[in-house]
Amino acid sequence: MPPLPLQSDWAFVAGNLDLLLAGTGVTVGLTAASILLGFLLGFPAGAVEVYGRGPLKRAVETAGVVLRGTPLLVIIILLFFGLSVSSSAFVTATIALGLRSAAYQSQIFRGALQSVDEGQLEAARAVGMGRLQAIRSVVVPQALRRSVPGFQNEFTIVLKDTSIAIVIGLGELLTVGQNLYQGGQSTAALEIFLTVSLIYFVLTFVTNRSLDYVDDRFSIPGGERA
Amino acid sequence: MSDNGLSRRQYLSTVGGTAVAVSLAGCFGGGGGDGGATEITAGTAPGFPPFEMKQDGELVGFDIDLLEAVVDETDYTLAGWEEFEFKSLIPALTNENIDVVAAGMTINDERDETIDFTDPYYSSNQAIVVREDGDFSPESMSDLSGRPVGAQKGTTGESTVQSELIEPGNLDESNYNSYGNYVLAVEDLQNGNIDAVVIDEPVAQTFAAQRPVTIAFTYETGENFGFGVREGDDEFTQALNDGLSAVRDGNTYQDLTNKWFGQQ
Numbered sequence: 001m002p003p004l005p006l007q008s009d010w011a012f013v014a015g016n017l018d019l020l021l022a023g024t025g026v027t028v029g030l031t032a033a034s035i036l037l038g039f040l041l042g043f044p045a046g047a048v049e050v051y052g053r054g055p056l057k058r059a060v061e062t063a064g065v066v067l068r069g070t071p072l073l074v075i076i077i078l079l080f081f082g083l084s085v086s087s088s089a090f091v092t093a094t095i096a097l098g099l100r101s102a103a104y105q106s107q108i109f110r111g112a113l114q115s116v117d118e119g120q121l122e123a124a125r126a127v128g129m130g131r132l133q134a135i136r137s138v139v140v141p142q143a144l145r146r147s148v149p150g151f152q153n154e155f156t157i158v159l160k161d162t163s164i165a166i167v168i169g170l171g172e173l174l175t176v177g178q179n180l181y182q183g184g185q186s187t188a189a190l191e192i193f194l195t196v197s198l199i200y201f202v203l204t205f206v207t208n209r210s211l212d213y214v215d216d217r218f219s220i221p222g223g224e225r226a
Numbered sequence: 227m228s229d230n231g232l233s234r235r236q237y238l239s240t241v242g243g244t245a246v247a248v249s250l251a252g253c254f255g256g257g258g259g260d261g262g263a264t265e266i267t268a269g270t271a272p273g274f275p276p277f278e279m280k281q282d283g284e285l286v287g288f289d290i291d292l293l294e295a296v297v298d299e300t301d302y303t304l305a306g307w308e309e310f311e312f313k314s315l316i317p318a319l320t321n322e323n324i325d326v327v328a329a330g331m332t333i334n335d336e337r338d339e340t341i342d343f344t345d346p347y348y349s350s351n352q353a354i355v356v357r358e359d360g361d362f363s364p365e366s367m368s369d370l371s372g373r374p375v376g377a378q379k380g381t382t383g384e385s386t387v388q389s390e391l392i393e394p395g396n397l398d399e400s401n402y403n404s405y406g407n408y409v410l411a412v413e414d415l416q417n418g419n420i421d422a423v424v425i426d427e428p429v430a431q432t433f434a435a436q437r438p439v440t441i442a443f444t445y446e447t448g449e450n451f452g453f454g455v456r457e458g459d460d461e462f463t464q465a466l467n468d469g470l471s472a473v474r475d476g477n478t479y480q481d482l483t484n485k486w487f488g489q490q
Contacts, residue, residue, distance in 0.1 A: 019283045082316040169310040179280035182273030182409055189409050 009188030013195050016180050023176030024199055025189070026090070030162045030172060031203075033094045038101025046109030047101060051135065060106070067103035072164050075100060080168045085207060093165035101158050108150035114144040148215040156204050173199060236446070247364055259262070262357050265305040268293055269324030271312035275406055275432045276486040277330035277451075285309065287345030288428075288486035292347060293328040293453065295478050299469035302462070313380060316340055319454055326466070332382050344466045346450030352386045353430035354445065355423045356416065356436040362421050365443055373421040376403040376411040383424040390445070408433075415439060427475045428487050 013020075048060045067075070075097040079085050086092050117141045124134035163174035171179075177196040182190040270278045270289060278287035284309055297304045298418035310326050311329055315327045332350070333343045354370070356362055364370055375397065377383035384404065401422050405411040411423045412433050422442065425433075426449075432440050435461045455463045473479050 016282070022283075027339055067434070077314075077317070081314075081321045081323075085320060087323065167311050169308060171309070178407075179272050183275065183279040183281045184405060189413055 003091040009191045012188045013182075013191045019180065020173065020195065020199065022159065023171060023173040024203075025074075026171055027162050028161070029201065030090065030093055030153070030165065030170070031159045034097035034101055034158050034162070037094060037098025038105045038158070039096070041102035045106035046113060047135075049106060049110045050113045054208035058155050064103045064106055067100055069106075072096065072098075072100055072161055073167060076164060076167060086145025089165065089168045089170040092168060093170050097158055097161060098182060100161075101154060103158070104154050108147050109204070111150065113139060115146055116142050137192070142220070145218055145220065146213070148185050148211055152208050152211050155207055159203060159207075160200060167199065186188070227288065233426075248453050256472075266297070266302050266325040267305050267308055267323075267326070268297075268326050268328055269308045269310055269315055269318050270327070270329045271310055271315060273409075274330050274429065275313075276329070276428060279328060281392045288348075288482060289328040291482050291485070292473070292479070293326065294439045295473050295482070296453075296466055298470035300465040302330060302465060315454070319456055322456070325456070325459075325462070329453050329454075332449045333380075333452040336418070341454045342459065342463055343452035343454055344463055345454050345470055347470055348451040350426045350428060350447075350451060351382040351447045352383055352424050352445045352447050352449075353427040353441045354443055355412070355425060355430050355433060355439050356421065356442045357415060358440045360421070363442050364422065367391060367445060368396060370422055372398070372401065374401050374403060374419065375422050375424065376405055376414060376420040377424045378408050378411060379406060381426075383426065386445060386447060387424050412437060433488065 045060050045064065048057055049064075052060065056126055069108075079096050080089070080092045085095055120142070121134055122139055124138040125131065128135065155224060162172050166175045166178070169175070173196055177192045181192050232373075235446060236288060241421065242358075243384070255284055272278050272280045272287075273284060274287075276287055277289045278285065280286075285311065290307070294304060308318065310318050312329060315324075315329055315331070316337065318324050319327055327335075327341075330350075331337070331343075333346060343429055354364060354367075356364070362373070364373075370391060375387055377387050387397070387402055389421070392399055403411070406416070408423075409427070414420050415423050415466065423430075423439075424445075427441075434440050453466055455466065
């Protein structure tokens with residue numbers, strides 16, 4: 001078998017780096033918006049699953065099970081072609097990724113909240129705090145610290161899953177890459193895949209390092225490490 | 227890459243179900259849109275040179291130029307292009323994200339059940355592409371027996387492999403490699419992992435001009451490409467057909483085939 005054609009087309013990749021970087025911008029924007037939406041919905045959902053009761057708790061749990069059990073591709077296609085939540089591919093992809101991420105994040109926060117010792121809540125109540133205030137001032141700050149590692153995972157997952165938005169034509173990083181080598185000008189398929197992978201890696205690495213820093217910065221001084 | 231984990235059957239049932247839901251929604255929505263609004267949006271799937279592809283970030287190709295020329299002949303104006311994966315085009319059309327599909331789409335009965343087509347604007351046969359410097363030069367489909375053969379998933383090239391080679395028992399199922407797109411199939415041909423690729427003739431000519439591959443022979447399928455339009459959008463379909471014949475009657479059609487396919 002002849003060796004892989006690795007030597008040829010790096011110049012083509014370099015010449016189109018501006019397009020790849022524009023696609024990277026879309027990927028970063030989509031990831032940030034989706035993670036934010038996922039947090040805004042996922043954190044309350046996690047709290048409801050731990051402290052809630054009755055129909056609200058059951059509704060949140062059911063929504064989570066459905067969203068976690070549905071392939072992201074199906075969620076995106078249903079939202080875009082079925083429910084037509086927005087004519088903008090970016091908005092639709094953000095909602096799809098955000099909802100799915102909310103379902104995952106709710107479990108990260110549920111685990112973190114449950115990991116805080118019951119005695120802490122009792123102690124807070126004993127010094128005269130109300131239940132809600134005790135949760136907010138004593139349990140949540142500790143739980144948030146402990147959710148950083150799980151959150152790092154979730155970030156990485158959302159970042160790479162943005163590429164599924166290709167199905168509704170969103171021009172994110174992988175779409176731009178595919179368009180480049182499918183344009184009939186180049187044989188640089190492998191070179192483009194490697195470049196795109198490298199960009200994903202850099203994005204993941206930088207964000208994970210930043211979150212490591214956050215984790216260290218806010219770790220409980222002198223106490224147990226989350 | 228464009229294969230995202232759903233089997234073809236799962237995909238079809240998902241999209242089929244969606245299409246039903248969408249058509250129902252259309253009934254309640256009152257549809258129409260004939261109130262003088264004559265702006266239309268076209269949809270395509272880049273990655274099919276020379277019909278449609280991205281070059282330097284710009285959407286270009288035969289379909290792009292031809293549809294724009296055709297629409298120019300009508301009372302409609304083209305608001306712009308939307309890009310999708312090929313398999314998302316029909317749902318996008320039925321869901322009114324786009325009004326016309328220009329994506330080298332072969333007119334066939336299966337698609338005709340869901341959408342309508344304009345008159346054919348291009349005829350394509352399947353080309354069997356092999357390595358330029360290889361010693362394998364088949365002359366008919368039967369010569370491909372026992373050889374590893376590739377095609378793009380979901381295309382008429384794949385249908386040809388299925389109906390002409392696998393179903394008659396001339397090719398073992400395991401000898402057929404299915405790819406997410408043509409480029410990867412041709413790459414694998416160059417690497418020597420497969421011995422032949424079955425693709426649309428004009429696309430094969432583009433590859434043959436740019437890479438160390440050559441067309442061994444062509445297989446006549448009598449395929450016709452048409453622009454896809456929503457079912458029942460008869461006025462618009464008629465306008466496109468009139469535009470198409472106007473473009474064919476003048477020099478434009480010839481100019482465009484010369485530009486994108488070389489001399490034909």
